[in-house]
Amino acid sequence: MKMVAPLEVGICCQNLEALKRFYIEQLTFAEISYFKIAADKAGDTGLTKGAYKVVRLQSPYGERLKLLEPQTAPVAANHSDTILGQKGNVYLTFIVDDLAAMLAKLKKNSAELLSGEEIVEVRPGTYLIFARDPEGNIIEFVEYSDILGYRPDLVGK
Secondary structure, rough: OOOOOOOOOEOOOOOHHHHHHHHHOOOOOOEEEEEEEEEEEHHHOOOOOOEEEEEEEOOOOEEEEEEEOOOOOOOOOOOOOOHHOOOOOOOEEEOOHHHHHHHHHHHHOEEEOOOOOOOOEEOOEEEEEEEEEOOOOEEEEEOOOOOOHHHHHHHHO
8 A cells, every 4th residue: 555645533523613622722733624524425434324524634744633523423432441441442642842741731721631640651761641632532642752763764854
């Protein structure tokens, strides 16, 4: 497979406007597009039997999130005590340059912190925090002491 654009991730949500606001205001995404898909076309996709709305957001680095809100409210997800405690759990990872500032922002906005109130050094030079967005989706923020050691493909970028 040859990819022709950066990875895009779709997230099913119940309150598209609230989730959009979180990713724009807290994580500096920009809104790229908004549209509605009619029920007759939605059924063809396998996404839902009714109509749905889509907002595309783009990170400053070029990745995109598609927030999808079905006309019929989605079934609530079951959350386990730990991230790896339930098969099928998925999380988004954001590699940042200032994890302490990100943690302060999350605390200020009362985000649910899954990894506790402090930054975790999971291995030498790798620091992380896990949290939930307003819809309960798991998000990870990571800071590397040596980002080029982790991702040498980023040299010159």
